Amino acid sequence: MRAHSPAEAYDGRSPFPQAAQHPTAHTGQVALTTAIVLTPFLALAVGVWLAWGNGITLTDLLLAVAFYVVTGFGVTVGFHRLLTHRSFTARPWLRATLAVAGSMSFQGNLIDWVAVHRRHHAFTDRPGDPHSPYRYGAHLGGQLRGLAHAHLGWLFTDQHVPAGRYAPDLLGDPMMVRIARAFPVLCAASLLLPFAAGWAISGSLYGGLTAFLWAGLVRIALLQHVTWSVNSLCHMIGDRPHATRKHDRSTDLWPLAVLSFGESWHNGHHSQPSCARHGRGRRQIDPSATLIRLFERLRWADHVHWHTPGDLQRPRTVASIHSLRTGTSPTSAVPQLTGHRNGVRRGDQRRPAPYRRP
Ligand SMILES: [Zn+2]
Numbered sequence: 001m002r003a004h005s006p007a008e009a010y011d012g013r014s015p016f017p018q019a020a021q022h023p024t025a026h027t028g029q030v031a032l033t034t035a036i037v038l039t040p041f042l043a044l045a046v047g048v049w050l051a052w053g054n055g056i057t058l059t060d061l062l063l064a065v066a067f068y069v070v071t072g073f074g075v076t077v078g079f080h081r082l083l084t085h086r087s088f089t090a091r092p093w094l095r096a097t098l099a100v101a102g103s104m105s106f107q108g109n110l111i112d113w114v115a116v117h118r119r120h121h122a123f124t125d126r127p128g129d130p131h132s133p134y135r136y137g138a139h140l141g142g143q144l145r146g147l148a149h150a151h152l153g154w155l156f157t158d159q160h161v162p163a164g165r166y167a168p169d170l171l172g173d174p175m176m177v178r179i180a181r182a183f184p185v186l187c188a189a190s191l192l193l194p195f196a197a198g199w200a201i202s203g204s205l206y207g208g209l210t211a212f213l214w215a216g217l218v219r220i221a222l223l224q225h226v227t228w229s230v231n232s233l234c235h236m237i238g239d240r241p242h243a244t245r246k247h248d249r250s251t252d253l254w255p256l257a258v259l260s261f262g263e264s265w266h267n268g269h270h271s272q273p274s275c276a277r278h279g280r281g282r283r284q285i286d287p288s289a290t291l292i293r294l295f296e297r298l299r300w301a302d303h304v305h306w307h308t309p310g311d312l313q314r315p316r317t318v319a320s321i322h323s324l325r326t327g328t329s330p331t332s333a334v335p336q337l338t339g340h341r342n343g344v345r346r347g348d349q350r351r352p353a354p355y356r357r358p
């Protein structure tokens with residue numbers, strides 16, 4: 001009889017294998033996590049109010065918004081919907097532009113980003129998920145520790161996600177490999193460009209430095225925490241209106257919809273990973289989908305995977321096509337994204353192939 005892998009044997013409640021145990025409790029979770037996340041942003045708002053006209057100017061704010069929008073869409077439209085899930089195809093120049101913009105968000109090089117995120121979808125909230133809040137168990141203590149792990153802590157672990165197994169398509173794309181290798185340079189540009197713009201617009205070095213602070217460092221920190229909140233909060237707090245795979249606890253969290261450019265409709269996304277729109281219906285605002293629609297109208301993007309009318313009328317019926325499949329043939333050693341309705345990759349539970357450097 002075949003031995004079960006940790007992911008197959010997972011019961012949906014226990015700590016993941018080798019994760020530490022914590023005592024069980026079930027109160028105060030939402031209040032505490034909300035305070036943890038909102039307090040820094042409230043402090044930031046107070047800081048802006050106190051520093052206005054002296055340590056921050058309108059130029060700084062407009063530059064911060066501009067760089068947030070460009071790098072944010074680089075992550076959501078570029079890294080996530082285009083490169084990870086192949087929700088559409090883009091003209092080569094647009095594909096490269098989005099990859100460069102996403103790389104300027106200080107979230108790692110694009111190939112590693114995609115590999116980690118594909119693995120997250122393959123093992124969502126089960127052993128093998130790189131950043132599940134349920135890693136340490138479903139009780140309160142475990143979830144709080146898991147929240148920190150899913151938000152930020154996983155970045156400090158030595159989990160190796162082999163790009164050769166999870167992103168072979170990008171390793172085979174010379175342009176994407178070049179942009180991935182240029183990640184340190186693009187990070188430097190992400191800080192130097194606001195500095196140069198602030199200096200040029202204000203005509204003073206001090207103006208350059210305040211732009212560096214707000215449109216560089218603070219903008220990067222905000223986008224990082226919004227992205228990480230999709231990993232952490234959007235698997236803990238919010239609605240779960242759509243059917244997903246077993247153990248998948250992704251949620252829709254409306255307060256983050258605008259800042260995350262639609263990524264916080266995360267339950268909708270996990271129910272149909274390769275759909276270009278994560279929100280359902282007009283009320284679930286999804287700026288990333290709006291931008292993809294614009295690209296499609298301009299004929300810069302095609303083969304866009306949109307919801308069908310049937311998807312929207314019967315959101316729960318997609319559950320049946322989200323079971324994890326395991327391939328065994330040698331030719332299936334490379335993970336494949338299947339048709340647009342599900343995007344479930346085949347062969348998720350095989351042993352990793354040897355890692356290939358680009
Ligand atoms: Zn997720």
Ligand SMILES: [Zn+2]
Binds near residue numbers: 080085121269273
């Ligand atoms: Zn995804």
